[in-house]
Amino acid sequence: MIKAEGLRKRFGKIEAVRGVSLEAADGQITGLLGPNGAGKSTSLRIISTAIGADSGQVLVDGLDVRHDPQRARLGMGVMPHDAGLYPRLTGRENIRYFARLNAVPKAEIEARIDQLSERLEMGEFVDRPAKGYSQGQRLKTALARAMVHNPRNLILDEPTSGLDVMATRALRELIRDLKKDGFCILFSSHVMQEVAALCDRIVIIAHGQVVARGRPQELKEQLGTDDLEEAFVRAIGRAEAVQEEGS
Numbered sequence: 001m002i003k004a005e006g007l008r009k010r011f012g013k014i015e016a017v018r019g020v021s022l023e024a025a026d027g028q029i030t031g032l033l034g035p036n037g038a039g040k041s042t043s044l045r046i047i048s049t050a051i052g053a054d055s056g057q058v059l060v061d062g063l064d065v066r067h068d069p070q071r072a073r074l075g076m077g078v079m080p081h082d083a084g085l086y087p088r089l090t091g092r093e094n095i096r097y098f099a100r101l102n103a104v105p106k107a108e109i110e111a112r113i114d115q116l117s118e119r120l121e122m123g124e125f126v127d128r129p130a131k132g133y134s135q136g137q138r139l140k141t142a143l144a145r146a147m148v149h150n151p152r153n154l155i156l157d158e159p160t161s162g163l164d165v166m167a168t169r170a171l172r173e174l175i176r177d178l179k180k181d182g183f184c185i186l187f188s189s190h191v192m193q194e195v196a197a198l199c200d201r202i203v204i205i206a207h208g209q210v211v212a213r214g215r216p217q218e219l220k221e222q223l224g225t226d227d228l229e230e231a232f233v234r235a236i237g238r239a240e241a242v243q244e245e246g247s
């Protein structure tokens with residue numbers, strides 16, 4: 001369970017995140033949806049402790065990430081926007097390195113990697129250097145790495161970006177399976193169809209602020225349309241109108 005309250009983050013003159021609050025429950029898929037530059041990655045980076053917020057609070061399974069970042073991190077698996085693999089290491093070595101960082105008992109590491117490699121259908125490439133990986137192979141390795149310490153909360157930043165149709169479908173299936181297993185999944189996307197296909201709850205963000213939230217059906221009702229894509233466009237349009245009034 002992830003709970004963020006009043007997150008704010010400024011980079012010089014740019015206020016990237018301006019009071020974002022959101023909740024992602026166990027056994028649910030929560031989508032953070034917004035156009036380019038809306039503040040999705042920054043919010044997820046704050047939640048996953050990659051960067052600190054200027055203000056606001058993040059609780060992961062009730063633990064305040066600022067007070068106990070190490071313990072909070074053990075409860076989270078994070079797949080950043082750029083997979084961030086070490087190119088000279090093989091997939092297995094990348095995953096093993098993370099397992100050690102996250103205090104997975106040495107005796108369990110190889111079995112865990114084999115299990116994940118099978119679940120994610122990594123095949124022979126897991127033992128090849130990451131340097132030559134395709135985008136899909138990079139993502140699978142990054143996901144295995146995020147899951148190696150068996151965290152209950154998964155944070156995925158644009159997980160399907162750059163994947164072909166088949167790989168996107170496979171990843172969606174996997175995310176649905178993880179949901180059935182009770183994981184709390186929070187992922188970001190700028191593609192409405194992507195979020196519509198997967199999410200139980202959607203949080204729409206624009207200009208660093210949450211502009212609408214709810215189940216897909218609730219969003220359609222709130223924004224007065226039967227079409228989820230149109231609902232997204234209307235929510236963003238309203239945020240832009242408010243932004244222009246204020247400037």
Ligand SMILES: Nc1ncnc2c1ncn2[C@@H]1O[C@H](COP(=O)(O)OP(=O)(O)OP(=O)(O)O)[C@@H](O)[C@H]1O
Pocket residue numbers: 011014015016034035036037038039040041042043190
């Ligand atoms: N390290 C940084 N230094 C300066 N500005 C930054 C930094 N990180 C993010 N920003 C700015 O903050 C704003 C929000 O960026 P962010 O990456 O969170 O958006 P996003 O919603 O994830 O966008 P995208 O869909 O394009 O990845 C943007 O204007 C971006 O340029």
